[in-house]
Amino acid sequence: MRGLRLQAVEARLGEIAPGAARFADQWPTGQDVEILPLVRQALAEIGVHYLFSEDASTLLPFAARLFLAREALVRPSRWVWPCWVPTPARRFRTRQQVAFINALRPIVRRRRSSGRLGDDMLGQMLGPSSRHGPLPEEAVLDTLPGITVATFETPSRAAGWILLHLARHPHAADRVAAEAALLPADPAVTTSTHLDSLQYTQALVREVLRLYPPSWLLTRRVRRRTQLADYTIDAGSTVLVCPYTAHRDAREHSDPDRFQPERWLDDSGSPAKPGAFLSFGTGPHGCEGAALAMAMLTLLTAQTARCYRLSEPSAPESGYQVTTLEGLTPVGLRLRATSRS
Numbered sequence: 001m002r003g004l005r006l007q008a009v010e011a012r013l014g015e016i017a018p019g020a021a022r023f024a025d026q027w028p029t030g031q032d033v034e035i036l037p038l039v040r041q042a043l044a045e046i047g048v049h050y051l052f053s054e055d056a057s058t059l060l061p062f063a064a065r066l067f068l069a070r071e072a073l074v075r076p077s078r079w080v081w082p083c084w085v086p087t088p089a090r091r092f093r094t095r096q097q098v099a100f101i102n103a104l105r106p107i108v109r110r111r112r113s114s115g116r117l118g119d120d121m122l123g124q125m126l127g128p129s130s131r132h133g134p135l136p137e138e139a140v141l142d143t144l145p146g147i148t149v150a151t152f153e154t155p156s157r158a159a160g161w162i163l164l165h166l167a168r169h170p171h172a173a174d175r176v177a178a179e180a181a182l183l184p185a186d187p188a189v190t191t192s193t194h195l196d197s198l199q200y201t202q203a204l205v206r207e208v209l210r211l212y213p214p215s216w217l218l219t220r221r222v223r224r225r226t227q228l229a230d231y232t233i234d235a236g237s238t239v240l241v242c243p244y245t246a247h248r249d250a251r252e253h254s255d256p257d258r259f260q261p262e263r264w265l266d267d268s269g270s271p272a273k274p275g276a277f278l279s280f281g282t283g284p285h286g287c288e289g290a291a292l293a294m295a296m297l298t299l300l301t302a303q304t305a306r307c308y309r310l311s312e313p314s315a316p317e318s319g320y321q322v323t324t325l326e327g328l329t330p331v332g333l334r335l336r337a338t339s340r341s
């Protein structure tokens with residue numbers, strides 16, 4: 001997708017960075033706060049703005065409800081209903097999907113009829129491609145609800161793990177803070193040169209994604225009988241690929257259970273061999289939003305470490321739970337921020 005490529009993301013860092021700075025500014029200090037809802041809200045604001053710029057405020061509430069509907073859908077229930085049964089969760093999800101599309105349709109029509117398509121992600125989708133011409137309206141409307149939720153759903157799971165690691169590894173957090181001190185005072189002027197200067201922060205984000213890949217299990221349906229190393233896999237089989245265990249394989253990553261961002265800075269640790277890092281998947285269906293996700297997470301991590309030292313609550317009852325339902329998530333994670341200044 002053109003609007004999600006690295007070049008497109010780099011061109012709009014000045015719009016992404018202010019949201020990351022706002023997240024840090026608004027963190028309620030001196031108290032334990034449940035972090036996932038806060039970070040999800042911040043990333044939703046950044047992500048929805050990235051897609052729809054001045055139309056983001058109209059669509060943000062619909063995007064939030066669409067996310068809630070997806071959560072309700074994967075919540076464990078006592079019964080496993082066949083996929084055609086319209087359970088309350090499925091009906092709720094359909095209503096939210098329709099509501100989102102109904103809010104988006106007039107925006108698409110207004111932009112097309114005025115000829116001002118916009119230079120955001122929606123504008124890029126509405127512009128004709130050299131190969132296929134303009135996308136039909138229904139294709140745009142069907143694609144965007146999923147992309148919209150993707151901008152903040154998995155990234156917020158990742159952000160939870162990253163912030164937890166800042167709390168558990170204060171030296172690493174100090175190093176991020178030192179890099180972040182060189183970011184411009186006005187985040188709106190952030191460029192790719194600034195992002196490139198956050199080498200250690202990017203390595204830390206990557207290292208957390210290696211240890212706690214939110215998409216910890218990928219599946220593929222085999223279309224034809226396939227030979228894979230010593231295994232023959234019949235057509236129709238489902239193959240499971242587990243980035244979580246692959247990332248903890250000592251043949252690919254030395255001392256694999258150890259949190260060591262430096263391994264991404266030099267050649268000694270985790271090589272950039274294809275398949276060694278699977279947090280964004282790989283191949284033709286690898287993550288289309290990897291560049292946007294890395295930019296959002298790197299800037300959010302840098303801005304947070306620049307302002308605060310993070311810590312976990314000492315009381316045992318305030319611990320979080322790891323869920324694997326939709327993605328690897330530290331549910332109920334609470335952290336406390338103390339100002340560095």
Ligand code: HEM
Pocket residue numbers: 004147148150151152154155158213214215218219278279280281282284285286287288289290292293
């Ligand atoms: C930390 C954040 C993210 C992680 C860990 C992540 C992970 C992944 C993974 C593992 C896949 C491949 C799934 C598979 O092979 O079955 C995937 C696909 C995808 N991701 Fe992400 N993602 C993230 C953020 C985003 C963002 C911000 C967007 C953009 C809006 C996005 C859009 C997509 C899309 C459209 C696909 C489907 C690609 C295809 O099927 O061709 N993702 N993502």
